[in-house]
């Protein structure tokens with residue numbers, strides 16, 4: 070957010086305080102925004118009902134006075150194992166509702182976040198059971214839109230995208246929830262292929278529906294390789310409700326962090342159980358399969374990870390043969406990553422112990438979001454929230470747009 074705050078007619082001591090910040094390398098904008106945030110948090114302690122009191126929904130839950138109130142409330146739909154939750158909590162969010170169909174994901178999520186009250190199938194939810202929130206976060210299922218999903222479904226003669234009756238329509242359930250709850254901000258995530266699927270028609274349907282629901286929509290494909298040692302491109306969709314933020318809302322996706330990219334070698338364990346080494350049969354099968362495809366002129370095949378580079382994308386089918394990310398070993402067949410290495414490859418913290426079998430853990434990490442990306446996107450969203458608070462504040466500060 071580049072809007073410049075202009076300060077006029079303030080007492081000399083405030084001018085001095087702003088000047089002090091400049092000497093410490095803190096910009097005037099940063100100093101004012103930080104003071105406003107503190108004032109806002111203190112105001113919430115005397116029962117501020119909602120971050121956006123003039124949003125076109127009425128908050129129903131006012132709760133008790135909190136010791137350390139969160140900056141905003143969010144719901145975590147299609148929660149998986151909580152990549153969204155980790156990222157949004159890191160920028161001041163409080164999760165007030167979770168929904169996840171898969172019982173193994175719920176097991177992991179409950180253990181990691183101490184949350185045992187997780188709704189299951191989103192299609193069976195009563196929308197009134199979802200509490201009011203500032204941000205609706207949803208990494209809705211990607212299978213019908215991902216390249217792997219599409220080619221597999223094509224070869225099985227099945228429908229994909231919105232024609233997939235079970236998964237494609239989940240977007241419309243999500244849209245119904247957005248329509249009913251009217252959250253000021255939405256944050257959605259899906260595979261990169263969403264934009265090009267069905268010659269762009271799927272993306273146009275999604276974009277048009279969100280626009281029709283009253284959102285200014287921003288989208289960007291972000292590669293996780295700037296945050297973790299893995300090439301993993303996902304589309305992030307951020308929507309700001311026009312009735313709250315106006316159609317002039319300015320939002321920018323985060324710039325990639327500076328400095329060298331993380332290296333695959335940095336997440337590998339020194340000593341790994343032999344059970345992760347490929348059997349002679351499986352390794353021969355992968356070598357033959359790759360050779361067959363090479364002769365036909367296409368690039369399908371296993372991938373041996375470059376320790377100084379980044380890995381291919383970890384998929385939910387990694388448990389089958391591990392072929393997309395193999396680690397070379399001296400004098401032995403290559404091995405697959407351990408579940409703990411997958412946890413690190415996705416950027417989940419080490420202290421979150423794996424709760425399920427290896428097979429379920431591979432599936433969970435292969436489906437997850439990289440929390441650091443959510444955190445960086447979330448911090449840009451928070452800038453817009455602060456801008457909105459400032460725009461509405463009666464403090465005498467003026468925003469030059």
Ligand SMILES: C[S@@+](CC[C@H](N)C(=O)[O-])C[C@H]1O[C@@H](n2cnc3c(N)ncnc32)[C@H](O)[C@@H]1O
Pocket residue numbers: 146147148149150151152153154168169170171174189190191192207208209210211239436437438439
């Ligand atoms: C791409 S993953 C989500 C990743 C997650 N948001 C994160 O932050 O790591 C999609 C999730 O949607 C869940 N899901 C699929 N159908 C569902 C349904 N009908 N209701 C609720 N969850 C569902 C899947 O079990 C899967 O965990």
